[in-house]
Amino acid sequence: MFRSRSLIAAVTCLALIGGSTAALADPGNGKGQGNGKGNPHNSEVHGNQGGKGKHANGSDWDNGPSINHASVLGIIGGYQDYWSPGPALPPGIQKNLARGKPLPPGIAKKLDGRLVGKLPHYDGYEWQQAGTDLILVALATGLIYEVLSGAFD
Secondary structure (H helix, E strand, O other): OHHHHHHHHHHHHHHHHHHHHHHHHOOOOOOOOOOOOOOOOOOOOOOOOOOOOEOOOOOEHHHOOOOOHHHHHHHHHHOHHHOOOOOOOOHHHHHHOOOOOEOOOOOOEEOOHHHHHHOOOOOOEEEEEEOOEEEEEEOOOOEEEEEEOOOOO
């Protein structure tokens, strides 16, 4: 009887140790050190993602959302009553609207809630308008993830 309990306790300990190392190897949600092909973010629109690379803070672009530019621009064009074209940005500021750069303070404005409801939603990102451009900004870092130039022309 004592031997069977010892054997069960030993097997249980080995299973717990093996399971805990497997849990530490991949924290889930595709955020591990693997090949960058984790779970896609929840979104309504998927497409090709250009400009693979790294954020300024070192995180990988491959784990961000995939944006279908044509579909997003189609939504903007279909709901013109929900936005007004902004003035074109000065060339110096326009040049700073680039993927991976911080959003310059005070140039972007929030979109109408009705339009935001039509655009694809990506957790941790927010759509904003800067002049005539639609930009997707990472909320945690304030870095620009995507720029759709001339979306509000």
